[in-house]
Amino acid sequence: MLKRKYFVIAIILVIVISGGVLVWQYQQKPKEKPEEISVKATTENMVLIPAGVFLMGRENREGWSPMAAPEMFNDELPAHEVYVDAFYIDKYEVTNRQFKEFVDNTGYVTDAEREGASEVMISVDQATTLIQGTDIGWKWMEGAAWDTPDGPSSNISEIMDHPVVHVTWNDANAYAKWAGKRLPTEAEWEKAARGGTNTNWFWGDNLDSSGKYANIYGEHRKDYIYPAEVLDGFYGIAPVGSFQPNQFGLYDTAGNVFEWVADWYQYDYFNNSPRDNPQGPATGTEKVIKGGTWHLCECYIRPANRQPGERNHGLGFRLALDAE
Ligand SMILES: [Ca+2]
Numbered sequence: 001m002l003k004r005k006y007f008v009i010a011i012i013l014v015i016v017i018s019g020g021v022l023v024w025q026y027q028q029k030p031k032e033k034p035e036e037i038s039v040k041a042t043t044e045n046m047v048l049i050p051a052g053v054f055l056m057g058r059e060n061r062e063g064w065s066p067m068a069a070p071e072m073f074n075d076e077l078p079a080h081e082v083y084v085d086a087f088y089i090d091k092y093e094v095t096n097r098q099f100k101e102f103v104d105n106t107g108y109v110t111d112a113e114r115e116g117a118s119e120v121m122i123s124v125d126q127a128t129t130l131i132q133g134t135d136i137g138w139k140w141m142e143g144a145a146w147d148t149p150d151g152p153s154s155n156i157s158e159i160m161d162h163p164v165v166h167v168t169w170n171d172a173n174a175y176a177k178w179a180g181k182r183l184p185t186e187a188e189w190e191k192a193a194r195g196g197t198n199t200n201w202f203w204g205d206n207l208d209s210s211g212k213y214a215n216i217y218g219e220h221r222k223d224y225i226y227p228a229e230v231l232d233g234f235y236g237i238a239p240v241g242s243f244q245p246n247q248f249g250l251y252d253t254a255g256n257v258f259e260w261v262a263d264w265y266q267y268d269y270f271n272n273s274p275r276d277n278p279q280g281p282a283t284g285t286e287k288v289i290k291g292g293t294w295h296l297c298e299c300y301i302r303p304a305n306r307q308p309g310e311r312n313h314g315l316g317f318r319l320a321l322d323a324e
């Protein structure tokens with residue numbers, strides 16, 4: 001009888017212990033990774049920029065700064081030779097339509113939406129910080145975000161082909177990962193924007209007929225009237241591809257909206273940057289933006305121009321992809 005009792009206890013123990021082991025094993029099993037939501041990267045509407053060297057930064061050339069003192073832009077110095085591998089880059093700035101597809105597919109919430117506000121460019125009577133010499137200025141506005149770019153009562157239904165704005169570097173990077181691409185490095189971006197030239201702008205050393213190529217703020221300038229051939233005809237952001245492209249077939253590398261690149265910003269980075277495929281400083285606090293924007297002057301739309309960025313009404317991005 002006693003033997004049988006021990007046998008039953010032993011069986012129960014075995015059952016309990018194996019049950020416990022099974023539960024433990026289940027708990028140890030790595031949680032299944034949520035499926036990465038990403039679209040297949042294609043090179044549609046991208047241009048292949050061949051490998052090779054170019055002159056990065058600003059040479060000492062006349063003609064580029066009727067609106068600003070050159071010393072404001074000394075982070076563009078010295079001009080130096082840089083080699084970059086071949087890469088693809090978008091012909092156009094990423095549009096509201098494209099960004100909406102990303103948001104619709106992923107449920108992504110931008111930093112401006114999470115924080116509830118962004119910096120809007122608005123007529124001077126409503127602005128808190130004026131853009132000198134113009135009829136426009138900044139206002140930190142609650143409810144402004146990528147899909148409400150002029151504030152909470154606005155929407156993007158009529159401007160789906162405009163570049164997306166009010167996006168942070170992190171927002172742009174999240175979009176890039178979803179698209180299976182990446183932000184261009186600063187060197188890649190500048191090489192692409194230069195279109196094979198060393199001149200102040202991709203069309204030459206003087207403003208000349210810049211209204212054909214670039215959306216800047218001539219329409220808002222009040223204390224200086226630009227020549228008619230510099231005026232571009234757009235008071236705000238233009239649909240992407242509204243102007244003549246550069247020599248590589250890229251649109252809006254000069255103006256329309258500033259564009260995020262991958263690199264951290266460092267004022268004197270060109271003093272010690274590597275020659276081959278520079279990736280920017282290893283660390284930093286702000287990322288670089290390139291190409292100028294619709295609410296600033298021509299100084300900012302030179303390919304050499306570089307500055308740290310913060311999300312606002314005049315800042316978007318385009319993407320790059322490694323060439324095989
Ligand atoms: Ca304009």
Ligand SMILES: [Ca+2]
Pocket residue numbers: 093252253254255256257258259291292
């Ligand atoms: Ca641009």
